[in-house]
Amino acid sequence: MTPHNEAKVGDIAPNILLPGDPLRAKFIAENYLENVVQYNTVRGMLGFTGTYKGVPVSVQGTGMGIPSISIYVNELITTYGCKNLIRVGSAGAVHEDIHVRDIVLGTAASTTSGVNKDRFNGKDYAAVADFDLALAAHLAAEKLGYTLHKGPVLSSDLFYDDDPKFYEKWAKYGILGVEMEAAGLYTLALKYRVRALTLVTISDHIVTGESTTPEERQNTFTQMMEVALEALASISGDSK
Ligand SMILES: O=P(O)(O)O[C@H]1O[C@H](CO)[C@@H](O)[C@H]1O
Ligand SMILES: O=c1cc[nH]c(=O)[nH]1
Secondary structure, eight states: OBTTBOOOTTSSOSEEEEOSSHHHHHHHHHHHOEEEEEEEOGGGOOEEEEEETTEEEEEEOOOSSHHHHHHHHHHHHHTTOOOEEEEEEEEEEOSTTSOTTOEEEEEEEEEOOSHHHHHTTTOOOOEEOOHHHHHHHHHHHHHHTOOEEEEEEEEOSOSSOSOTTTHHHHHHTTOOEEESSHHHHHHHHHHHTOEEEEEEEEEEETTTOOBOOHHHHHHOOHHHHHHHHHHHHHHTTOOO
16 A cells, blocks of 8 residues: 555556546546456546456556655555556647647657656756557557557646747757657656556647547547557566
8 A cells, every 4th residue: 555556565566547537547547457356446546457358457547747746656666566567548749740640659758847857966867768568559559450650758847837838949950759658767767667658648739729529538539548458468577
């Protein structure tokens, strides 16, 4: 048990999916896992364990932003022994050739957050995805016939930025999408020598204004979920 998770050690699988939205966690558990047990309700941040194609898999909501995901990921790794962690999130697109409902694999995460500035005394830190987990997702997507855009994302602290053009320089420097957690996840995974990856489905387009409904963000994005589950199943039993 931790301050934020009532699971007992052993209740959570080494392979875990991490949506920001706890109701997306419920959707994944109900639609993709077998023999599901709900292990957490603390703060409504639902967590479930079941099996996917016979492989134990958990799915845990993380909330929004780096401070929130950092709490859950710290506890998942250090108390519960999670080894392969895939965030399955939503993001805003900043390039016209990336569209709503496309999937982005975040190879690295820049951030506007102060978290790593604090940690590294104002110096920059390169928060990157795990190569083996990224390769597993790439191969899973190929097998399923789904397209993944691969490149860096921006983990922003602001969902509502005062500057409507804030994304322009990030886009110019190669950022594919804006979300709010990947840099926190990657930093902690690198610290604790476990694997982490972020997959995001584009929920809205920051340039064109195209968007999805809250219901779609909770219950669809199924291609991303399938890629993540297949990647975990293929890498299961193998850890750093
Ligand atoms: O859909 P999730 O996984 O929560 O991800 C995105 O959506 C939230 C903002 O609406 C932030 O958490 C952002 O990263
Ligand atoms: O963090 C997010 C998620 C979706 N869309 C955005 O613009 N930002």
